[in-house]
Amino acid sequence: MKLLRWTPLALALLAGAGTASAQDKPDPNLARNLAATCAGCHGTGGRTVPGSAVEPLAGADSAVLMQKLRDFRSGARPATIMHQISKGYTEAQLELIAAYFAARK
């Protein structure tokens, strides 16, 4: 099997083509990539280590997750840090993240 090798020229062409197509069709990995920003505290794929004081998110109902995130944003749900983190994402990004964790086993 021949390995893929990228020359700078091929890369430049690729980057140009890719940018155009990225605007055309949605990125299939967007939810995965966004949810990965939460894993430092909530564990890979939303699965925490045993005994974690931070709750796991994997397999939770997405509407419930979304409501909690909205309540963090509004201040209705008390928090040490989630009120500050949740405000860094758009509503649409949080929807994607909630759906991604809900789909984890």
Add this chain to the structure above:
Amino acid sequence: MTNRRDFLKRSLMAGGAATLPGLSGCALGTRPGGHVVVVGGGFGGATVAKYLRMWSDRGVAVTLVERNPRFISCPISNLVISGDKTLADITLGYDGLRNTWGVTVLQDEALAIDPAGRTLRLASGGTLRYDRLVLSPGVDFQFDQVPGLESEAAQRAILHAWKAGAQTVALRKQLEDMRDGGVYALTIPKAPYRCPPGPYERACLVADYLKKTKPKSKVLVLDANDEIVSKKALFTKAFEQYKGILEYRPGSELREVDAGSRTARLDFDTVRADVLNVVPPHRAGDIAARAGLKLINDRWVDIDWLSFESVSTPGVHVIGDAIFPAPTMPKSGHMANQHAKVAAAAILNLLAGQAPAPNPVVMNTCYSFVDSKNVIHVASVHQYDAEKKVVMPVPGAGGVSAAANELEGAYALSWAKNIWADMLT
């Protein structure tokens, strides 16, 4: 002498990654294949190795080159210095990466890169061929910027303990051996440096230890910066908790040390300490400079924020403390873990013939202990700005703790365990 590792290296060199077991069943088509070599097994490198395997369904072969046999965490290491934790508590192995994720982990040192030939030369004599290389080398110290600290003997007497491991234990020992009534002095370099709140956390934790066991002692914080660099109001408050023990002196840049007498000469002052702890200025890990990557300020690697690829050297991605940071972005383990995920996603796209995703997001949290139980945090979220071509902090998001509290003490320890698992298991 030939052992399995040498054999593996030679086969990687001679036959390319196609001879690796991870690739033998690789399907042609959309699933990316190829061989990614990662240099450095810290928060950035270990995470990128795992996520490349996980997100490619083990389609991409990954070799991790790390000089240490085990990972020792810098975050939480200040609790080892204060005696609240042991080195074993912050030490983890690479077995999870090997056994669960099929990463080839080599205990070796990266010597030189040939970007045109896409090879990496190792200290053991082997050479690795890569399709993409990720450097996560952390920092190396600029000892030459601190006259008196150039020699190894001086560096044994005046510790940095700014990389966790033997130095962490040695600094703990120096503090244990210090007499009651002694002076512990900590010098902080000008920002940017690794772990902005780290020195202030260390000052608090050492003061906490001395207050409990040697109350006549003093902690002197000699800061080259004009004010506390991170969580200023909260650390100012914490310092009040140690009134009579801890003294903070801003604008105190270190000019010279004398290792024999443990003396620090500052701009306007000379301090003699019983334990002198110098965090020297630092820069991107040596391999980055040796590889001829474009640096900013001759210190930090200039990268493309969509892919973390070096702007000067195609095929070489750099993550973690070694990069020139985006506006307000700290050099932290948490942030390196986030860089790693953006880089992993971009590399998988590139290996599959697609452009990196156009909208990366990263976030940071640094928890700091102000005593053995109470913790404060700083958090931020950074989204890509297509016009500025860099990730920018989201206004109105992030922030700091209202006050130091025990609940966040529990969250901080959970954070450590979850992020260690996120990178290593």
